[in-house]
Amino acid sequence: MITIQGISKEFKEGIAGKRVMALEGLNLEIKRGEVFGFLGPNGAGKSTTIKILMNLIYSDTGKAEIGGKDVRNPESRKIVGYLPENPYFYDYLTADELLWFGGKTAGMVSKTIRTRSDFLINKVDLQNARKRPLRTYSKGMFQRAGLALALIHDPDVVILDEPMSGLDPIGRKMVGDLLIELKGEGKTIFFSSHILNDIERFSDRAGIIIGGKLRLVDTLSNLLSDGKNLEEVFMREVAISEKGTSL
Amino acid sequence: MTLWPVALITFKEGIRNKALYGITLIALMLFGATALIATMIPREVGKVSIDMALSTISFTGLLLVFFVGINLIAKDLDKRTIYTVLSRPISRSQYIFGKFLGMSLLIIVTMSALSVMAMSAIVLLKATHAEYFGRFSWSLITLAILFNMLMLILLSAISFFFASFTTSSFITLVLTIITYIIGHSISGVKALVESSPQEIGITVSPVTLKMVKAAYYLFPNLSLFDIKLQAAHALTVTSSFVMWTVVYGLVYIALAITLAALIFRKKEFP
Numbered sequence: 074m075i076t077i078q079g080i081s082k083e084f085k086e087g088i089a090g091k092r093v094m095a096l097e098g099l100n101l102e103i104k105r106g107e108v109f110g111f112l113g114p115n116g117a118g119k120s121t122t123i124k125i126l127m128n129l130i131y132s133d134t135g136k137a138e139i140g141g142k143d144v145r146n147p148e149s150r151k152i153v154g155y156l157p158e159n160p161y162f163y164d165y166l167t168a169d170e171l172l173w174f175g176g177k178t179a180g181m182v183s184k185t186i187r188t189r190s191d192f193l194i195n196k197v198d199l200q201n202a203r204k205r206p207l208r209t210y211s212k213g214m215f216q217r218a219g220l221a222l223a224l225i226h227d228p229d230v231v232i233l234d235e236p237m238s239g240l241d242p243i244g245r246k247m248v249g250d251l252l253i254e255l256k257g258e259g260k261t262i263f264f265s266s267h268i269l270n271d272i273e274r275f276s277d278r279a280g281i282i283i284g285g286k287l288r289l290v291d292t293l294s295n296l297l298s299d300g301k302n303l304e305e306v307f308m309r310e311v312a313i314s315e316k317g318t319s320l
Numbered sequence: 321m322t323l324w325p326v327a328l329i330t331f332k333e334g335i336r337n338k339a340l341y342g343i344t345l346i347a348l349m350l351f352g353a354t355a356l357i358a359t360m361i362p363r364e365v366g367k368v369s370i371d372m373a374l375s376t377i378s379f380t381g382l383l384l385v386f387f388v389g390i391n392l393i394a395k396d397l398d399k400r401t402i403y404t405v406l407s408r409p410i411s412r413s414q415y416i417f418g419k420f421l422g423m424s425l426l427i428i429v430t431m432s433a434l435s436v437m438a439m440s441a442i443v444l445l446k447a448t449h450a451e452y453f454g455r456f457s458w459s460l461i462t463l464a465i466l467f468n469m470l471m472l473i474l475l476s477a478i479s480f481f482f483a484s485f486t487t488s489s490f491i492t493l494v495l496t497i498i499t500y501i502i503g504h505s506i507s508g509v510k511a512l513v514e515s516s517p518q519e520i521g522i523t524v525s526p527v528t529l530k531m532v533k534a535a536y537y538l539f540p541n542l543s544l545f546d547i548k549l550q551a552a553h554a555l556t557v558t559s560s561f562v563m564w565t566v567v568y569g570l571v572y573i574a575l576a577i578t579l580a581a582l583i584f585r586k587k588e589f590p
Contacts, residue, residue: 084590121590127407130588147411155407161399165336166329171404177325178408206336222404 074230074261075103075126079135082121082285095121096285099135103263103278105229108256110276111265112307118285119265120158123234126263127155139230151179154223158234158265160215164208168199168218171207172225179226186225193221198247213244220251231255233264237271249274269303281307283314322410323418330422334392335429343383347434350376351441358445366453369445371552373438374464377431378548381472382500384430386493389423390479394489402589413581420480420577427472435465455554463562464551470569471545475500477576478540484583502535503542510536540572 082096096118103109113119124130126137128144142149162171169190176186194203197217202210210218216236223231236252237245252275255262266272272279273293280290288310289296296306334340354376358369396402396419405415442461446453479496486492513524513532544565550557 124590127403129403129406130590147409147414150407150409153407155403157400157403157407160404161401162404163329163333163401165333170329170332174325174329175408178322178405178410180409 074105074107074140075101075109075263076138077101077122077126077135078137080122080125080132080137081134082118082125082130082132094285096125096132099282099285099287101280101287101290103261105261106259108252108262108275108277109264110272110279111263111282112267112269112272112279112303113265113282114267114311117282119267119282120234121285122282123155123232123263123265126232127153151226152229154226154228154231156216156219156223156231156233156236158238160219162207162215162218162222165206167205168194168203168207168221171218171222175222175225181226189225189227190221193224196251197221212239213241216240216244217247220248224255228260230261230263233262235266236264237266237268269307273297273303279303281310283311286314288314322414323421326405326410326415326418327421327425330392330419331425331429334388334423334426337388337391339388340384340430343380343388343430344434346383347376347380347437350379351437354441355445359449362449363452365445365449366456367552369442370456370461371548373441374461374468374548374551377434377438377465378468378546380434381427381431381468382475384427385472385475385479386497389426389476390483390489390493390496392423392426393419393480393483394492397483397589398489400589406589412585412587416480416484416577416581416584420477420580423476423480424473427476428469431465431469431472438465457551457554460547460551460554460557463557464547467545467547467565470566471542474540474542474545474569474573474576477573477580480580481576481583484580484587499539500542503540504546505543506532506536506539507541507543541568544568 080099354372
């Protein structure tokens with residue numbers, strides 16, 4: 074469902090234009106109906122990968138496809154729902170208007186948008202705030218409105234960049250429940266996190282990315298097969314990447 | 321059809337912006353001032369009231385473009401609201417064209433509302449000082465308002481062009497203001513340097529002459545759209561002038577917005 078082949082991305086930083094390799098030869102295949110957790114420390118390349126998938130930035134080499142369509146083709150996003158890290162929306166729009174926008178751009182008719190909006194607004198518990206301007210929302214409410222927007226067109230693929238970051242326990246539970254529900258519906262989910270527990274709870278398969286390089290990809294059961302927990306596996310990979318030696 | 325959702329949220333975001341209340345308040349105060357000042361110049365009440373009312377529309381229109389309009393695109397980039405839009409199945413060009421459509425709609429609606437206020441002020445003064453409104457033409461006043469709208473839409477298109485490659489809203493604002501100032505005065509400056517400036521004690525070097533000519537062809541000639549004087553004095557405006565000015569405005573808008581879309585295709589949002 075999601076294919077990433079040999080993707081590399083270099084950024085130039087500062088006035089001197091110092092080159093920083095954000096992604097190096099990334100290969101990844103995510104199957105239909107799979108929940109894939111993308112784990113890595115801050116600045117590892119998780120968001121860069123997601124932004125390439127959403128065509129917000131362009132890869133220097135390689136290609137990426139969603140549902141068999143090149144990510145540079147806007148049509149590829151018809152089956153994708155995306156929640157950015159720390160989403161920010163238009164100040165003076167309401168959640169209802171945001172969802173109308175999301176539905177219309179995905180080609181939905183107004184009646185279906187209304188029905189789907191009612192369902193999602195209830196799901197993310199924004200019934201009392203749906204007519205309020207988004208600028209009055211708290212961080213958690215932003216995140217929930219963003220989730221509703223990502224799901225308005227009932228996408229087959231859901232891409233979430235740090236969906237739990239900065240949420241209170243209630244918000245975390247709500248997002249967690251939603252992930253489980255989406256998984257039950259057979260959606261393909263690609264989510265990034267640096268929270269080990271989230272990856273362990275929700276993923277079928279996980280990838281560990283450090284310093285722009287994918288260090289490890291496997292099913293959760295294989296990763297944790299030696300009785301190790303994910304933290305140990307992750308720290309081992311961090312140590313290998315930093316020192317070039319195993320602990 | 322894909323443009324419409326982007327255009328509508330842009331329009332809604334703009335029309336609900338609190339800065340718009342401030343701009344409307346300034347306009348109301350200036351229209352009040354028009355009524356007061358015009359009556360202080362008894363024989364010229366007609367000309368002064370039309371000139372001041374149209375100037376108020378121009379001034380508040382500029383405030384709208386500089387402080388509401390530019391933010392509508394620049395804030396998308398500054399605050400990354402653009403992720404919300406570009407993650408939908410729309411292309412970069414559709415985003416730019418949709419955004420521009422929304423901005424144009426905002427200018428047309430706001431300017432229409434301000435024009436109603438301006439015309440009300442003129443109607444009021446005309447009713448109380450009918451004898452000083454001898455040479456008077458509603459069609460010229462309407463034309464002046466429409467030309468002003470076209471100029472503001474052109475200025476917005478230019479702000480889109482700047483926003484497509486600059487990194488902050490402040491730079492876009494500064495470049496747009498500079499373009500407005502040059503665009504408004506370049507035709508006069510060109511006429512001066514090409515005539516006989518030495519007669520009035522000004523020496524123009526060949527380099528300056530070339531620079532002024534280059535600026536004349538590069539920057540939009542915004543003074544073309546300013547027919548306040550003709551409206552105030554009910555002077556004749558030929559239909560060919562109207563037609564060519566509209567064509568000039570539309571071509572310039574199309575060029576600026578197409579260039580913005582082309583540059584925007586390459587832009588990345590890390």
